[in-house]
Amino acid sequence: MNQIPSLPPLREGALANPDHDTLTADVVIIGSGMGGGTLAWALKDAGLGVLIVERGQFLPREPENSQPDHVFIKKRYVTSQPWYDAKRGQPFQPGVYYWVGGNTKMYGACLPRFRRSDFEEVTHHDGISPAWPFRYDELEPFYARAEELFEVHGALGEDPTEPEHSTPYPYPPLSHEPAVARFAVRLRHQGLHPFHMANGMHLPSMTDRRADTTADGSPSATGNKSDAENRAVRPALQSPTVRLLLGAYVRRLHTSPDGHTVAAAEAQLGERTVRIEAKTFVVSGGAVNSAALLLRSVSDQHPTGLGNSSGLLGRNYMVHNSTFFLAVNPVRRNDTAWQKTLGLNDWYEAGPDTPYPLGNLQMLGKLRAPMVKAARSWVPMWALKTVTDRSLDIYLSTEDLPRPDNRVTVDGDRIMINWTPNNLAPHQQLVKRISRAVRKAGYPIVLSECMGIATNSHMCGTAVAGTDPSVSVLDPNCHSHDVSNLYVVDSSFFPSSAALNPALSIAANALRVAPTIAASAGAKGGHGDAIRGREPRPSRLDR
Numbered sequence: 384m385n386q387i388p389s390l391p392p393l394r395e396g397a398l399a400n401p402d403h404d405t406l407t408a409d410v411v412i413i414g415s416g417m418g419g420g421t422l423a424w425a426l427k428d429a430g431l432g433v434l435i436v437e438r439g440q441f442l443p444r445e446p447e448n449s450q451p452d453h454v455f456i457k458k459r460y461v462t463s464q465p466w467y468d469a470k471r472g473q474p475f476q477p478g479v480y481y482w483v484g485g486n487t488k489m490y491g492a493c494l495p496r497f498r499r500s501d502f503e504e505v506t507h508h509d510g511i512s513p514a515w516p517f518r519y520d521e522l523e524p525f526y527a528r529a530e531e532l533f534e535v536h537g538a539l540g541e542d543p544t545e546p547e548h549s550t551p552y553p554y555p556p557l558s559h560e561p562a563v564a565r566f567a568v569r570l571r572h573q574g575l576h577p578f579h580m581a582n583g584m585h586l587p588s589m590t591d592r593r594a595d596t597t598a599d600g601s602p603s604a605t606g607n608k609s610d611a612e613n614r615a616v617r618p619a620l621q622s623p624t625v626r627l628l629l630g631a632y633v634r635r636l637h638t639s640p641d642g643h644t645v646a647a648a649e650a651q652l653g654e655r656t657v658r659i660e661a662k663t664f665v666v667s668g669g670a671v672n673s674a675a676l677l678l679r680s681v682s683d684q685h686p687t688g689l690g691n692s693s694g695l696l697g698r699n700y701m702v703h704n705s706t707f708f709l710a711v712n713p714v715r716r717n718d719t720a721w722q723k724t725l726g727l728n729d730w731y732e733a734g735p736d737t738p739y740p741l742g743n744l745q746m747l748g749k750l751r752a753p754m755v756k757a758a759r760s761w762v763p764m765w766a767l768k769t770v771t772d773r774s775l776d777i778y779l780s781t782e783d784l785p786r787p788d789n790r791v792t793v794d795g796d797r798i799m800i801n802w803t804p805n806n807l808a809p810h811q812q813l814v815k816r817i818s819r820a821v822r823k824a825g826y827p828i829v830l831s832e833c834m835g836i837a838t839n840s841h842m843c844g845t846a847v848a849g850t851d852p853s854v855s856v857l858d859p860n861c862h863s864h865d866v867s868n869l870y871v872v873d874s875s876f877f878p879s880s881a882a883l884n885p886a887l888s889i890a891a892n893a894l895r896v897a898p899t900i901a902a903s904a905g906a907k908g909g910h911g912d913a914i915r916g917r918e919p920r921p922s923r924l925d926r
C-alpha cells in the first residue's frame with residue numbers, strides 16, 4: 384500500500400516577487416482552488432512559465448484549525464466580505480474561503496465521480512437537466528488520474544449507480560465506525576444499497592480520525608485531508624516553472640484594443656496595482672468570483688462583460704438543493720470520530736418507484752455543538768451537545784436546474800446573487816424517504832433544515848460550456864467562444880449541477896483541458912502525461 388506523501392516544502396523562488404509592478408508568464412491561473420490548483424499541477428512539466436495568482440494566503444496550521452468554536456462561531460477562516468441577496472437587497476456572508484487551495488481547505492473531501500447519467504439530458508420534476516458537451520467516457524481517464532492525485536479511498540461494486548472505472552480506487556475505502564456500520568446494516572435490511580463513499584481523507588488509525596473529526600467544514604491541521612493546496616499547488620510549486628503570487632486580488636482583465644485577446648490582468652496587492660501579462664489567461668476563482676471578474680472586465684468590445692456575447696455569463700447559477708439532517712436516538716450515543724464514510728444513491732436516478740431523479744445521501748464529518756450553535760444561537764450549548772452526542776448527521780443533496788434568472792451580477796466591487804431555488808419537489812421527496820428509512824433504522828427523532836442562499840459550497844454553472852456559442856459561454860474545452868486566449872477552469876463551466884459533490888469532476892476536467900491550454904500557450908507537447916497537445920482554437924471574433 385502506498386504511503387500518503389508528506390507535505391512538500393516550498394521551493395526557493397516558488398513565490399513570485401510582489402515588488403515588481405509588472406509580472407509576466409506564459410500561463411496565468413487566477414485562483415488556486417480545485418480547478419486552478421489542479422491545472423497548475425497538470426502544467427508543471429509543460430515547459431511553460433506558469434503563474435498562479437491567488438487573493439488569499441497560506442492557511443496557517445494552528446490549533447484553531449480543529450476547534451469548532453473558532454471555526455464556526457468566531458468565523459476564523461471564512462471571508463468577511465459579504466455578497467448581496469439581489470432580491471432582498473441584503474448582505475449575507477457567503478461560505479467561501481480565500482486561501483491557497485480555495486474552498487477545498489474546508490471541504491469534506493467527499494470525492495465521487497458524477498454518474499454516467501449526469502452527462503446526459505435527463506428529465507427532472509421541474510424540467511430538463513441539459514447534457515454536457517462531452518460524455519462520461521471522455522472524462523473517465525481523467526477521473527482516474529484525479530483520484531490518484533487526490534488519493535481517493537473508495538470501493539467499487541457496492542453502489543449500483545457507480546459508472547465503470549478503468550482503474551480501481553487507489554486506496555481502500557475508509558471503514559465505517561460502529562454507529563455507521565450499524566446504520567448501513569439497517570439500511571440494507573430495508574433493501575437499500577449503502578456504500579462506502581469515495582473520500583480523500585487518509586485516516587489509518589483512530590488517532591488520525593480523532594485528530595481530523597472536524598475536518599468537514601474546517602481545515603485539516605494534520606494534512607490528512609487531500610486538498611488542492613497540499614496535493615496540487617505545493618507539488619506544482621516544486622517545478623522551477625511554476626510560481627505563486629499571494630495576496631493578489633485580480634480586479635479585472637484588460638484586452639488588446641481589438642478585444643480579441645486578454646492582454647493583462649490587473650491585480651490589487653494591498654495598496655498597489657500590479658499588471659500581469661501572459662499568453663494565456665485561465666480564470667479559476669470559483670463559479671461566482673470567476674463570473675464576477677469577467678463581468679467587471681467590461682470594455683467597448685465587451686460591453687456586458689468579457690466573453691459574454693451569449694449574454695449568459697453569470698446566469699444559470701446552481702448550488703444544489705441541500706438539507707442538513709439529524710437522526711437522533713435519545714438513548715444511544717454516537718461516538719463516531721469520522722462519520723463521512725457512507726453514501727446512498729438508491730434514489731439518485733428515476734426508477735420504478737421514482738418517476739424522476741431524487742439525489743444523494745452522505746454523512747457529515749460529525750456535527751459538534753458549536754457547529755450548530757452558529758445557526759441556533761438561542762439554544763443552550765448543553766442542549767446542542769445532548770443532541771449532537773446522539774445524532775447521526777446526514778447531508779442530502781438533490782439537483783437544481785439551470786435557470787437564466789438565477790444569476791450573479793456585479794455592482795462595482797459588490798457581488799449580487801439573484802437566486803430562487805427550483806426543482807424542490809424531489810428534494811422534499813428525498814427528505815421524506817430518508818426520514819422513513821432512518822426511523823426504521825432506529826432513530827425516532829428527525830431534525831432537518833434546508834439550506835439557503837449562504838450555503839453555496841457546490842456553486843457552478845455561471846459560464847456554461849457547450850458547442851453553440853449562442854447558448855454557451857465556453858466551448859467544450861472551457862475556452863471562451865469570444866476571446867482567443869481566455870479559459871475558465873472551475874465549476875463555472877458545468878452545464879448542469881448533478882446531485883453529487885463537484886470537486887473531483889472539477890479536478891478531472893482541469894486535467895482534461897490542460898493539454899489544450901498548454902498548446903495555446905505554446906507548449907511543444909510531450910511534457911509528461913497530463914500534457915498531450917491539441918491545437919488551440921481561434922476565438923469566435925477571429926472566425
Ligand SMILES: Cc1cc2nc3c(=O)[nH]c(=O)nc-3n(C[C@H](O)[C@H](O)[C@H](O)COP(=O)(O)OP(=O)(O)OC[C@H]3O[C@@H](n4cnc5c(N)ncnc54)[C@H](O)[C@@H]3O)c2cc1C
Binds near residue numbers: 487873886
Ligand atoms: C464547507 C465546505 C465543504 C465542502 N465539501 C465538499 C466535499 O466534501 N466534496 C466536494 O466535492 N466538494 C465540497 N465542497 C465544494 C468544493 O470545495 C468546491 O466545489 C471546490 O473547491 C470548487 O473549486 P473551484 O476551483 O471552483 O473554486 P475554489 O476551490 O473555491 O477556488 C477558488 C480560488 O480562487 C481564489 N480567487 C477568487 N477570486 C479571485 C480573484 N479575483 N483574484 C485572485 N484569486 C481569486 C480564491 O481565493 C480561491 O482560492 C465543499 C465546500 C465547502 C465550503
